Amino acid sequence: MSDTELRNDGRLEDEHQLDADDRLRPEFVDAVLDAVENGDTEEAHRLVEPLHPADIADLFELTPDERRAPLAAAVADLLDGDVFAEMNDYVREQLIDALDARQVADIASELDTDDAVAIIEDMDAEDQREVLRAMEPDDRAAIEEALSYPEESAGRLMQRELIAVPEHWTIGDTIDYLRGHEELTTDFWEVFVVDPAHKPVGTCALSWILRTPRSISMADVMQREQTLIPVDMDQEEVALRFQKYALISAAVVDGSGRLVGMITVDDVVHIIQEEAGEDALLLSGAGEGDINEPVVDSYKARVRWLIANLFTALLASFIISMFETTIERMVALATLMPIVAGVGGNAGTQTLAVTVRALATNQLTQSNTARAIGREIRVALLNGVTVAVVIGVGVSIVFGNPMLGGVIAAAMMTNILVAGLAGVLVPVTLDRFNADPAVASSVFVTMTTDSIGFLAFLGLATASGLVG
Amino acid sequence: MSDTELRNDGRLEDEHQLDADDRLRPEFVDAVLDAVENGDTEEAHRLVEPLHPADIADLFELTPDERRAPLAAAVADLLDGDVFAEMNDYVREQLIDALDARQVADIASELDTDDAVAIIEDMDAEDQREVLRAMEPDDRAAIEEALSYPEESAGRLMQRELIAVPEHWTIGDTIDYLRGHEELTTDFWEVFVVDPAHKPVGTCALSWILRTPRSISMADVMQREQTLIPVDMDQEEVALRFQKYALISAAVVDGSGRLVGMITVDDVVHIIQEEAGEDALLLSGAGEGDINEPVVDSYKARVRWLIANLFTALLASFIISMFETTIERMVALATLMPIVAGVGGNAGTQTLAVTVRALATNQLTQSNTARAIGREIRVALLNGVTVAVVIGVGVSIVFGNPMLGGVIAAAMMTNILVAGLAGVLVPVTLDRFNADPAVASSVFVTMTTDSIGFLAFLGLATASGLVG
Known part of the structure; x- marks a missing residue:
């Protein structure tokens, strides 16, 4: 059975998009770019639409600089926040520069704080102000707070969207709360238990919540031994800590120990990979060594x-x-x-x-x-x-x-x-x-x-x- | 506030164990080794007992070769499977060699298949047979099957313990099943939905299960677009796929598409780190470049x-x-x-x-x-x-x-x-x-x-x- 067939993925019926190593096949990239060049926007759209956001991001990276803007115009409605979040920094900057502040604000608003910050932090000060002005006050406040932390710190990496519940709640209270509040994030793997001062006192993996009767107290299920991340910790240290203690997510706390955010492992994986890979580049004196630089x-x-x-x-x-x-x-x-x-x-x-x-x-x-x-x-x-x-x-x-x-x-x-x-x-x-x-x-x-x-x-x- | 105080961890009250980078402090290591050398087993045990398994593993790595066996004897009851799972391959091999087959079998039985395999796969054929003979038939069968897959393949990396439910179940059925079966694993982040032939048809993150009313069908909540891992895929490809699609866990399928195991991101993080870091070593011709080699x-x-x-x-x-x-x-x-x-x-x-x-x-x-x-x-x-x-x-x-x-x-x-x-x-x-x-x-x-x-x-x- 071929690798592509195995991908049981409705959006990937065309088995000619990816090769066995999950890379976009050159024939596919050429087909898309030819369609764009020939003004056949419909065909380009048809080809790109089934791709995963990470693959759309890759498509832009594989496209020569001068052909990226026409491609972006052809598939504009497919360029959501997830695509930008997955994109190489340099390629993203180039595309973002071509958009107006309103459009960037819309894209950033779709994302969790950490991904929105990643897009906005690289813009120059004036563009940044303009984008922030175009955002909803809540989103703006969250991003401005994140930008107040040093670059490459836990504060930039964390998302503010998380689930925190008081210690006296039962499992049932927690489930009812999660079912009853539409506006809560769905992107979490653990629930944090906090005291009245909003300081974390324990962590509860979702699998434990699901395996425990409703009447049991959160305090009896949660793990009290938890690894907390100070908001100003360097991202390399954060990555080592995630790796050492095999964490899926971790609470981020401010100087007075209050819960201010959460970091999840998928945000850390990129850092682990970058930090581990940069040794070869640094040893040779090749700087960041990004081929899109x-x-x-x-x-x-x-x-x-x-x-x-x-x-x-x-x-x-x-x-x-x-x-x-x-x-x-x-x-x-x-x-x-x-x-x-x-x-x-x-x-x-x-x-x-x-x-x-x-x-x-x-x-x-x-x-x-x-x-x-x-x-x-x-x-x-x-x-x-x-x-x-x-x-x-x-x-x-x-x-x-x-x-x-x-x-x-x-x-x-x-x-x-x-x-x-x-x-x-x-x-x-x-x-x-x-x-x-x-x-x-x-x-x-x-x-x-x-x-x-x-x-x-x-x-x-x-x-x-x-x-x- | 100091980093150690922030660790809100009952087991880490003594703030002199770890330095700001989560490394064991040399003074602490010396104190433990001195206690062992002076025959003060009680003191050594008191010092080591509060450590996280990952830190106990580090302690052994930081201990000179010839002093590892006496240390192991002093803290024998703290050396559970988790400690061995976290330990450097070479150091683990050395310690495992000193144990008899019965003891190794007990340690391996505590672990998920992937960690047990990691411990057993490096032993020589004869020792391996002896350890397997000393294990319960179920555990033995799972490990023997894992060992039948090529080294560094998804089959070695996956755990057999996972949650799979039929498509026609409701959220409530799933929660009742999880609450009612003591023997199920607690180490999972997603539930796999399978058809009658045990082929995966969708994946459901636990947060969705918790946020959805009991009456809704699993089929309506699950994500149909899922990334499946062929059991013979190389671990480097597995790692790239986890990274590209930001996966927390993924179903592993055999040649006929049936669900045979699950890989979780915490097992992949080590591989991402190793694979990314090995470039510098390979480029210089330093082989595996492990200081414990x-x-x-x-x-x-x-x-x-x-x-x-x-x-x-x-x-x-x-x-x-x-x-x-x-x-x-x-x-x-x-x-x-x-x-x-x-x-x-x-x-x-x-x-x-x-x-x-x-x-x-x-x-x-x-x-x-x-x-x-x-x-x-x-x-x-x-x-x-x-x-x-x-x-x-x-x-x-x-x-x-x-x-x-x-x-x-x-x-x-x-x-x-x-x-x-x-x-x-x-x-x-x-x-x-x-x-x-x-x-x-x-x-x-x-x-x-x-x-x-x-x-x-x-x-x-x-x-x-x-x-x-």
């Missing part, structure tokens, strides 16, 4: 690190220049020296990636730092011996010069060991000083492995009397 | 890539050797050449990280590959011009040789452009051939930037007549 922004983010890398390369260059006489006497050294630096750099990057990951997931703490360093030294010794033997024997044979083989083997061994040490010490030190270990570690580690690589190899070649 | 396993994983890197470095080395005469005449070239290769390598890694990320999150598909390549070329041109000007002017002045400055600028420009192209083409090509783009890309890209760096610089130096 404007070219100039990518350039600005990346060139800084290339220039930093250039300056650290100058140090290596200076070290080589100290051995110019040695190289002149034996030019084979110039041929071989990048091997020592390169493999050392790779070994450093390996240790760095492991350490940064362990720090990000709270697996590496002060309690086991010494052990982690010892572990990396042992791995480096094994790697160093292996690579040193291979290159040492190879060079001895190819150049017919065992002394040269010995020198390169010793230099390689030294550099891989230094790489292992730098790969763990640099990020751990940055972390100790509350700097993001993924951000600048690479530059320091590469500088170290390049410099030590050239210094050890050329220095040993000189000191050993290899070069007459 | 035995040293020999880390060595085996990493040394392969170092040796691969060594062989690609030989190609660069060979290219340099073709220009030995040039270098002999102007040894400054040997000093400067690593700069061109190094900065080019960094530029390639940046593009590579961005591309691998975009492929992993399904943002880069066939529809926008050409655009992504065009984008990277433009970023590379901007980066290339900037870095080339800086190094060109610098070298012209320092060496008093504008010709040398021109040569290094042109070589740098070329290499950064090639780096951008290789950084996007290599992973896209690997992905097109269904290979993991994060795994081998780095080796190819580094080989390219090293080779082109030396070739362009030394070649231009020779061809331009710079060297007399």
Whole structure:
């Protein structure tokens, strides 16, 4: 049975929209864009209408910049809040810019606070004011309050729509309340139990409410051990807390402990994915690394690190220049020296990636730092011996010069060991000083492995009397 | 208000267990280990007892290998299934090895199928058989069935415990069923509606059940558009699907479309985090990159890539050797050449990280590959011009040789452009051939930037007549 058939989804009868990996098929995207280009709005609408909001968002991301506005015009009535909430930030900004304040206000009003805030927070101050003016007073107040919290904090991430009930209610009271109030949210997985001061005293999963007789008190069913999120907590910490305690939703409290909002796991999943994925980008100095980012922004983010890398390369260059006489006497050294630096750099990057990951997931703490360093030294010794033997024997044979083989083997061994040490010490030190270990570690580690690589190899070649 | 006070958690009265980042404080870990070492089991037990299972798991991870068994003995009655389910694979394996089959069977019996499978799947075949023999027939059958699915598939990840009701039931029928059957799971967030052949026809979030009058039919409340997971789907695809459609739970179906299990988002969150985080590790060739992995396993994983890197470095080395005469005449070239290769390598890694990320999150598909390549070329041109000007002017002045400055600028420009192209083409090509783009890309890209760096610089130096 094919994957698409399995999707038991009335809206996905056309099995040619998605490939086996849930990506929109290029043929489908082309068909939609061709229809738009040919002015066949009806056909474009017919094709897009059955898509899930997340897939409509993807369609816009896959559409070239200049063709997004015509596409948006063709399927305007399908562009609801859910589509915008699922869309890449850059693509959304571009589309939002093309809409007037009234339209943005309508879209934002459909959404939970957190999604509305995500759309509005990126607009410039003037547009933001205009959109807020066009909204209902209630919605506006909620969004203005959210915007008063720092970016990437729990206050921005939470929704105000939640279910809170007093401790003295029974299960029956809670069910009657939920049945009797049309206006309540349907987007909740747990009910919060609060005291008269609106401070959370317990949490009750919906499955418990459904499995308990009506007469039982909420206080007897709720779980008193709950994980609360301070409203100013950074979203990365929120994500780690959700993950560690396997939370589905959590109450957000203000400075005085009062319940002010709720965060649900589906909002956190994106953050977990982003935060975990950004290590590779940060380590390479690629900034946000979003393929929808404007070219100039990518350039600005990346060139800084290339220039930093250039300056650290100058140090290596200076070290080589100290051995110019040695190289002149034996030019084979110039041929071989990048091997020592390169493999050392790779070994450093390996240790760095492991350490940064362990720090990000709270697996590496002060309690086991010494052990982690010892572990990396042992791995480096094994790697160093292996690579040193291979290159040492190879060079001895190819150049017919065992002394040269010995020198390169010793230099390689030294550099891989230094790489292992730098790969763990640099990020751990940055972390100790509350700097993001993924951000600048690479530059320091590469500088170290390049410099030590050239210094050890050329220095040993000189000191050993290899070069007459 | 401090973070710890906010945790409103009866079990966490001692505010000295966790630091602000939810990590166990080193002083606390030391206090527990000292108590164990001094034979004060009572004190160790008193300290560990209030911890959340996830924190007890962390405690074992933070404890040195040789001290884990005594700690386990001291707090044996606190080591329930939840603690093992939260524990790092390597640490768990080590502890499980120390237990007999009866004890492992007891622990596994407490857990949902997915967590029990996670504990049992890593044991060797003989131990596995022994544990399964010691289990109740029902539990054994469920686990044996799960083990029949491929590793890292939906079948391993799902739990069999779920709530499925027939379409003709009312909300009231469902609530009565849930209240009347003690033995049902409490760990569910949605109810699945199935037809007589046990094929899912709809899903109903618990909040809808609670908000709807008893007399209404399930068929009228359930959502018919549901995302089904084939039992043999790879866990990475499962994770992407959960993320894309913001799922809390999803039905797992077998080849004939029958409901066989359920996956909940809390099981997927770990996978999202692991899959997103592994890019940095794979790109560097660090394998699984787990700090709890035995040293020999880390060595085996990493040394392969170092040796691969060594062989690609030989190609660069060979290219340099073709220009030995040039270098002999102007040894400054040997000093400067690593700069061109190094900065080019960094530029390639940046593009590579961005591309691998975009492929992993399904943002880069066939529809926008050409655009992504065009984008990277433009970023590379901007980066290339900037870095080339800086190094060109610098070298012209320092060496008093504008010709040398021109040569290094042109070589740098070329290499950064090639780096951008290789950084996007290599992973896209690997992905097109269904290979993991994060795994081998780095080796190819580094080989390219090293080779082109030396070739362009030394070649231009020779061809331009710079060297007399």
